[in-house]
Amino acid sequence: MDRTAAGASIAWLISCAPVALPAVWHPAEAALGESSRLALAALPWLAWIGAPGSSRTSPLGTAALCVPPLAAAFAVDAGHGRALVPLAIVSGAAIAMVVLLGLAARGAAARGSDRIYAIAWLLLVPGLPVLRASLEAGGAPSWGAAPRWLTFLSGASPIGWAWSGCASTTPEGPGAGTWAALAVCASLLALAVLPGRAAP
């Protein structure tokens, strides 16, 4: 099994956990509470598929692997009584982000812009939400919430977007956060396919 298949299998396993665990182990349902299973299922794919070197082969075929777990999470969220239209929008946006990030990682590897792409990915995908979480956790309770600009920027990260969706009990429609996260993914793709040194 190649590295991409191994990574995809691990992402798939983590992605299925929010829907599979409560079905086989009762306390998991209470632990997950009201969090959106759809956003939880999307989170591992958004965190992994764009990582430099993650999907060097067949990015579309790899991205397609995320769709059945998202469909299962969609069904569970619908069972929790969540509105279908916002759920459909979140699903579509998550799949679009996974595809864009997969293509970006593949494009960066093919064009030899791995290093620039890696820095940009590190900053925009895991970096901003981690920075915000660190500041808020480290500064609590005296310093309160992170500055608003950081809150907005971390929400534009695909990971931050999915995380805020996990916490929300009422998923919203295509708000500014969704468009910003899509724009970040598209920017990473554009950066990855910019003319550069061709891979040997």
Next chain:
Amino acid sequence: MIAPVILAWLAPLVPLAPVANGNLARWADVEISGPVRDLVISLGSAGEARLAGELLPGERQRIAVPLPVRDASAAVAPQIGWTPSAGADPESAGRGSARFLGYREDRASARIEDLPPGLRARTRPPIGPVEPRLRAASLALLPACLVVGLLLRRRSGAALLFALVGSAAVLFLGWPRGAQPGRKLVVLETDAGSAEGLEVTATWERARASQAELEDRVVESSNDAARIVWTRQLGSGGELGPAGEWTATARGSALWLLRALARGAGRDRALAETWLREDGEWTARGPWRPGQPLPPPVPGPPPPGWLAAGLPQGIPVLVGRAAERSGPGEELWVRETGFRDERR
């Protein structure tokens, strides 16, 4: 003959009304001056009220918040905290302020206390968590989707097509079917000899109500250890969000909202199913429309055990389920002791 024996055995399993006289939605007044963000008014382990949102610098507001007071005789002043605005000095005078003004008179509890003890002591509707889980067939399909997806991964078109077909199958097999029963139970408790009745609304872990509705109700929980958290949005411009509702959450507990009712409140509803207990025997009576005589006995199952248990002996009792539902997963029941069919 067997039904009364089974019901007698079931009776201890049905939750009894709690004896505490507290109100988990006891109203208190708080005066806040901006800048204040994400206000938390806490009663420690009992719970708290949270107002999400922000009051801007210079804005001042007097607001009413529900607080989970479990013991009415020992209502203590809450602790108040909030998130300081970004960059504000936590020690400065411009940090904003919030001051507890006191508890309001608990009129809802007083009205409930005025009801006959028999009505107040009736068993509360049992309600459990609704846990929509993925169906086994849908769950079993997921690994198959992974294996085939990995095999087709290098052929993008085929992989995408299979992902769509597989997802459609997962959705079809896992889609929740039918309303989730028992998400909200409303029971109208009445007694032929009492001028007032009691409305009990039961939900699991979460209840929503406007301020006007809550001012008229007493809130209880099935689990005394559950921490009650009331939340509401603090709207922009320092106003409480228009038409906003308070939401109570209590992990691992049912929430009961109690309200005193005028007698006959349940009589104007068409009942889809009715049961009558006479001489210690329950008989099913089928559907009953208002204004009609109670139908004669018909073959049918006994009433739900939680409605038939814990009732006074030796008097007729009517139990019925309303035909209309005011929302998905919502059921309304009526239960009247000392029932007499005035049309017969």
